[in-house]
Amino acid sequence: MKRKIPCFCDNTFTVEVPEEINLDADPRYVEDILAGHFMNFTCGSCGKKHKPEFPIIVKWPSRGRLIEVLPELDRGAFYLRKEEKGRNKSLETVISYPELAERIALIKDGLSTGVVEALKYYLFVKADESCPEGELSVWYNTKTGDDLEFHIHGIKDNEVAVMRVPAAVYEKTLGDYKKNHRAEPFASLQVKSYCSIQNMLRPDELK
Ligand SMILES: [Zn+2]
Known part of the structure; x- marks a missing residue:
């Protein structure tokens, strides 16, 4: 889906970001996430690098993992959220992209x-x-x-x-x-x- 990123230089640019990714289908995501490069964007006007956090589902079927990634900004909302009925029991939550990188590292290491x-x-x-x-x-x-x-x-x-x-x-x-x-x-x-x-x-x- 399309997301807008406002830059300090007054430029706002639009990026196309996935709502879910599959690490088996696209293994390059594993390296991107571990290196901290995942979802980094550069402002075309001033060259500033942005690291926004958008919610995303990360699937890793070969490891039996299904991860819901929430932005750090939604941490408070997570604790207030009611338990959803019929929620997939194997869906695990991480909050923030640094936590995602850490989770991927430990899953990768078994x-x-x-x-x-x-x-x-x-x-x-x-x-x-x-x-x-x-x-x-x-x-x-x-x-x-x-x-x-x-x-x-x-x-x-x-x-x-x-x-x-x-x-x-x-x-x-x-x-x-x-x-x-x-x-x-x-x-x-x-x-x-x-x-x-x-x-x-x-x-x-x-x-
Ligand atoms: Zn800019």
Whole structure:
């Protein structure tokens, strides 16, 4: 569908964006999303690069995944949204394109969303203890050998702290998750179709 992008230079331009994409049919999207190039547009008048977030459905049938991507701006509306009747149970939600990139990375690496979000939560708690005044965020990045590599933003300005979680810790957490995914922290990481550390970190007005 056509979407308008207003630029600071007073130019408004129209782009054609898909309402859904299929990563099996178009594997180049995987690389685009991981590289942060997905849905980037350049203003023809001033050359500024725009990274707007439009809602989109991402299908990845070979991985059994169906993802509803909401813009960061719709985060508040998501929590207020009523549970839709007849909603496809396998439809998972991510909010913001950076979360989409992270989700695609962990699916590609064959990891469990619930377990990765739990590991992010443990890393966040540790980092927050040593740096309580920082605006911290934790992101799954990639696998390094069998270990999982996470990035922590906000400990120091413009610096990313790299943390490695050994495969054994992932496997142990996966075992806990399989035993009882209704136990904490897994239960609090999940709100409706949305599994994210953001569910635990959201301000009270979004609870
Ligand atoms: Zn412009």
